[in-house]
Amino acid sequence: MKRGLFSLLAVFVLVVAGCSSSSSSNSSPSSSSEGKSDPTAVTIATGGTGGVYYPLGGGIAEILESELDITATAQVTGASVENMQLLSKGDVQVSFTQNDIADYAVNGTEVFKEKLNGISAISTLYPEIIQLVVAADSDINSIEDLKGKKVSVGAPGSGNEANSKQILKAAGLSYDDIEEELKSYADSADSFKDGLIDAMFVTSGVPNASVSDIAVTKGVRVVSLDDDVISKLKEEYPFFIDEVVPKGSYDGQEEDAKTVAVLAALTVNSDLSEDFVYKLTKAIYENLDTLGAKHDKGKEIKLDTALEGLTIPVHPGAEKYFKEKGISK
Structure with missing residues (x-):
């Protein structure tokens, strides 16, 4: 009698477990043939x-x-x-x-x-082109001219900031030589328009919306990188490729600017x-x-x-x- 009762209980447990498993399966996200659930x-x-x-x-x-x-x-x-x-x-x-x-x-x-x-x-x-943006009438004409200037290098920990540091290093500079500002593109644009920064690094497609926004109210230009800076960058970081910001990309950009890009x-x-x-x-x-x-x-x-x-x-x-x-x- 006890053996029969245990057998019935075992069958009941298996049936309940099977129903539970089936119900759970039906309520879960769709699964691939690999057994991984596809997100909804x-x-x-x-x-x-x-x-x-x-x-x-x-x-x-x-x-x-x-x-x-x-x-x-x-x-x-x-x-x-x-x-x-x-x-x-x-x-x-x-x-x-x-x-x-x-x-x-x-x-x-x-x-x-x-x-x-x-x-x-x-x-x-x-290509994401690295652009050093300054006012059209700025006296900044090279990376070296950033010494002592207020420069936005990008959002904290961003790829933009990483590229800014790499370019400064290739020119023999570091944050010790500038007054760095860690700002997003939009915040950098606001500071630029208010005269709170002298320059901003942008790693982006051209045109960049924030730079275009600045250019509408005050002309801007992209500073060319010197050949030796470009050579040092490409030697240490093979991801960089040669690029040019064409004249006319922004209001105030009257000449092509030589620079580098990542993808x-x-x-x-x-x-x-x-x-x-x-x-x-x-x-x-x-x-x-x-x-x-x-x-x-x-x-x-x-x-x-x-x-x-x-x-x-x-x-x-x-x-x-x-x-x-x-x-x-």
Whole structure:
């Protein structure tokens, strides 16, 4: 009798457990063939509202909501460095960054004291040109002329700040030689217009919205980097490429300015499934016109150059999409 009762109880427990498991499975997010759950909401880490990342992030959010039927949000952040930290912790699923900052994060170098895990690449996007912006009538004509000046070097811990330090170093300068201001693009623009700073470093696409805003009220120009500074930068940091800010890019910019650039990149959390990232990558690259409508830099994003300049692993989902299109590293 006892043996029969125990058998009945065992069967009851198994049935209840099976129902519970089935119910739990039905209420969870959709799962891929790899057993990973696909998110129903995605947060995209961008940058400040005055930069290029934010409007493009808004464009990607629109694409994902339309094509993947999920909730997507562009989040204002301190940009590249902070974005890598947020992505590694899983606080966001997609992030904009610079290709050099992504490499530093994955390898634990430069601004990162230890390696960050969970970061994979989707693609590079467009050149991010480093611009030293001054008033059109400023007496600052070289990096060396920044000595003793009030200079915005970017948001604290941003890729912009990292590039500012690298350029100052290549010219034999440091924060000891200037009065550094750690400000976002928008805050830097306000300070510039109010005469509170003499110059600002900007790592961004051209035109940058904040710089254009300044130029409307007071002309600006981008200072050319000396050849020896450019040579030292490229020798120590192979991510830098030669670039030019064309005359006419901003009101007051009457001559071309020689400078350097890194590449903007789009990254994802490595834990996302191959299937989900494949769909995400496909959605973005088959709707590039949406990004072009959000900002001129969106028009520079091309399928055939998507994997150029990447030194970190590409997510298998993105790799699958690009392989189908005949694109490989």
